[in-house]
Amino acid sequence: MKNINIELRLFAYLRELLPSESRGLKKIKIKDNLTIDKLMDEIGIVEKEIMIVMINGLRKLDYSKTMNEGDRVAIFPPVGGG
Numbered sequence: 001m002k003n004i005n006i007e008l009r010l011f012a013y014l015r016e017l018l019p020s021e022s023r024g025l026k027k028i029k030i031k032d033n034l035t036i037d038k039l040m041d042e043i044g045i046v047e048k049e050i051m052i053v054m055i056n057g058l059r060k061l062d063y064s065k066t067m068n069e070g071d072r073v074a075i076f077p078p079v080g081g082g
Helices: 012-015 035-044
Strands: 003-010 025-031 052-055 074-076
Touching: 003 012, 003 035, 012 052, 012 074
Parallel strands: 003 074
Antiparallel strands: 003 025, 052 074
């Protein structure tokens, strides 16, 4: 199995899962055919902490989808406020 490169963007408090100098953006290597939910497992994100996942600017509701070389993955937690 080969590795592919993706760009991972984490927002709000999820940024703390990446080194602070990355500012929530990191290019990473992942296993080919890795699904969104498996990626979240590897990063340490619990699905209930997620509100929106976007790949290449399109919202994904099915976390069993795999990612491809060069994909830009953005993960957003729920936001609060008023």
